[in-house]
Amino acid sequence: MKLHRKPVLSYLRGTGDRAPDQEGILLKKGTRNPSYQRRWFILRGNLLYYLEHQGDRSPLGLILLDNCRVEPRASTSGLYAFTILASAEGGRCYKLAAETKKDFDNWLQALVWAGWSQLWELLQPLQEQYQRACREAGVEPRSPPQEELFLSLPCSPAPSGFPELHQRFGEEIQALARSRAARRQVDLTEFG
């Protein structure tokens, strides 16, 4: 089955107007390698992405959170461990750990509300309550706003000509190089 990549990547990157539901470092046990690897996790909606490094454009992987249980797990290494268990046949068991209690609490709180069905279950009674309140107030119920994504994307004004385009690309490339250098710096200090 082909999972079309672009929509998945686009959702990860967001539109700049909403931060992810949760993000940060978590340790993850590999499928073949039983030791923990440090990964950057990003939760958006019902999708949990993990990247090798914060700021990477492409994720290493994706965990679908519908039909998953999240359970704490005993750890002997002083870490705050938990497991994401997919209930599907052939589904995986993702062993993760947070480095601090605070991270653990933040992540579990975020993951508990990450299922699509849970959000749907929460939405139905609220919608009914809204319609009831409208009837009682004698007003016409409105529909939730449709996001005009394609019109309201923050974007810089179009370049006036080729020289400006050339300059802008140059600046972008320099900024990218600076951020890569900064990241390399961080990686080195982690092992230093």
Next chain:
Amino acid sequence: MRYNEKELQALSRQPAEKAAEIGMRVPKKGSVVKRRLVKLVVNFLFYFRTDEAEPIGALLLEHCRITKEEPSGFSISFIEEPDRKYYFECSSEEQCQEWIDALRRASYEFMRRSLIFYRNEIRKMTGKDPLEQYGISEEARFQLNAPQPTGIECRKEEGLLGRAEISPNSFWPGGGGGRT
């Protein structure tokens, strides 16, 4: 990008919000309309060859625009490539409109916006916060006017979530297999 294909397949076998045989054309050069079984499950659109049990493909329905196309059809395009369209041909205007509405409602982000909208409106009309009864009025993802920075700083701020103590009994026992 790794993901567990079996989990995605299991999702495609769940009861669907909507399923029908409709004509589909992918945005590839020279592609033609083909009859497909199209199935909407959570925020994924799966499409199958009409006689096969496993989907050919899956589209995540986030950051996408659903547009009516004449006659009795619609297209799905994604924010980063708005001209690259997946076309669908329905058998009637009614079926077409039902699909357009269902696909728009399927997005997690649409549901989140709706929840925030209803919460705000109910609070304005009744003076009460409807999320309090669920004990999640502090849940950041449903905040009305929460700051929306793109960095991680907001997540590390003390008191933003104002959460209660997490106890093992409060874990959600799984999605429950979609809507039945």
